[in-house]
Amino acid sequence: MMRVLWLCLGCLMLALGVIGAFLPVMPTTIFLILAVACFSRSSPRLEKWLLDSPTYGPALRAWRDQGAVSGKGKTYACLGMAVGYILFWWGAHPSWPLASAVGVFFLASAAYVLTRPAPREPGPDRKPGQ
Incomplete structure (x- = not known):
């Protein structure tokens, strides 16, 4: 089940x-x-x-x-969050408390993504995915 x-x-x-x-x-x-x-x-x-x-x-x-995110992934994630917040602000016309709460959520999410390490390249003794 x-x-x-x-x-x-x-x-x-x-x-x-x-x-x-x-x-x-x-x-x-x-x-x-x-x-x-x-x-x-x-x-x-x-x-x-x-x-x-x-x-x-x-x-x-x-x-x-x-637990790694590439630089390109970090860039797209942060840009996506920024665009999402702008569209939220423009489309929903939120109150200041809601806009602030959503903004803090996006900033915390972006901080988490940006603090993830970059992927390590597989060395000669490691296969890709290990």
Whole structure:
């Protein structure tokens, strides 16, 4: 029963990640990271499929193995948060307390992303993904 629940949750996270690939204000990678985590508990085949993806596999493996985010990933994440906040401000016309709370959340999220280490290059004694 739990395996089916993890599989369904993984499929939901994968669907949200795919949607995020096409919508500029919705993240992609975080949903794919969550999908890999769910699939690791339910479907090794789907987990491997995501980790071997030429597009997202390197970032997912770097996060999983090292807790690392590339410089490009950090840049896109911070830009995405900035654009998201601007669209929120412009579209929702929030009160000052709400705008401040959302701003603090985005700043804390950006600080977390920016403090993650850069991925280490695989050395001659390490295979990619190790």
